[in-house]
Amino acid sequence: MTLNEVTISRAILEEQHQTLIDYLEMDAAVVGGGPSGLVCAALLAERGVKCALIEKKLSIGGGMWGGGMMFPRIVVQDEARRILDRFGIVSREFEPGYYVAKSVEAVSKLTAAACSAGVEFFNLIAVEDVMIRGDGRLGGLVINWSPVDMAGLHVDPLTVACTCTIDATGHDAAIARMVERKGGDLHVKGEGFMWAERAESQIRDHTREVFPGLFVTGMAANAVAGECRMGPIFGGMLLSGERAADLVAEKLGR
Ligand code: 48F
DSSP states (O other): OOOHHHHHHHHHHHHHHHHHHHHEEEEEEEOSSSSHHHHHHHHHHHHHEEEEEEEEESSSSSSGGGTBTTEEEEEEGGGGGHHHHHHOOEEEEETEEEEEEHHHHHHHHHHHHHHHHHEEEEEEEEEEEEEEEEEOOOOEEEEEEEHHHHHHHOOOOOEEEEEEEOOOOGGGOOHHHHHHHHHSOOOOOOOBBBOOOHHHHHHHHHHHHETTTEEEEEHHHHHEEEEEEEBBBHHHHHHHHHHHHHHHHHHHTT
8 A cells, every 4th residue: 555645634634624514513612621621521422412622732631731840640639539530540549538640641541531422622722702692691612723823823713603611721711701801791700829628629619600601610610709729639620520511411401
C-alpha cells in the first residue's frame, strides 16, 4: 500500500467537518475541560445526552494536570473517593480520610471515560460570547479558534445551539461573566480566600442553574457564589461535576 498525503488530509478534514456540523445543535455544551467539566460531560454522555466539551487550550485537564505547584499529585477526601474508584483512578490513603492520586492518571482516565461514553471534544476552541433571545434563556454559544484570539486577528466567530450550557471554566467563571456583562440577571461575586474546608463543603450546593439554561460547576460555581478557593484538593470538583450532570440530566428529562 502506498500512502497518499491527500487522502490523509481528506480523512481529517471530512471527519472533523462532519462532526462540527453534527454538533451545531446539541443537548449539553460543557465549557472547560478541567476535572469538573470532564466528570460532568462523562456522566451526561453515559446517560445518552448529546454532549460536547469545548476547551480553549490544546490539552484537556485544566488545573488538574499540574497537581499542586507542579508536583503531579492530587488529594481527594473521603467523600469523593468513590468517584476516583468509579473511573478506575488508583489512589492511596495518605492519612485517614485523605487519598493521593496521580494527576496525569486522573485526567487521562476521566478523559478516556468521557470519550468512551461518547463526549465529542472540541479543543483549541474558545467560547467568546453567549446567545440569549427573547425567551430569556441561554440557548447558544459564540465560538472561535483560540489562536485567533491569541494572535489578535479580526475573524468573525461561528455559533452553536445548545439546550443546556455548563460553565466549567474554573476560577474565571467565564460564561457566567459573559451573561452578566451583557446585562443578564446574574451576579458573579468572584472567588474568596483560600479556605479548603469551607470551599469543599459548599461547592455541591453552589453547583446549580444560575441563569435559565446555564449551570455552573467546579471553581466557576464557587466564583459565582463568592465562595472560597481550595487549592489542590479535588474532591469538590469531582462531586460538583457529578451534581451538575444530575441537574442537567433532570432538566433534559433523562
Ligand atoms: O480551572 P479548571 O481545572 O476548572 P475546574 O474544573 O477545576 C479547578 C481545579 O483545577 C483547581 C482548583 C482545585 O480543586 O481550584 O483550579 O473548576 O479548568 C477550566 C478549563 O476551562 C477552560 C480552561 O482552559 C481550563 O482548561 N476555559 C476557560 N475559559 C474558557 C475555557 C473559554 N472561554 N472557552 C473554552 N474553554
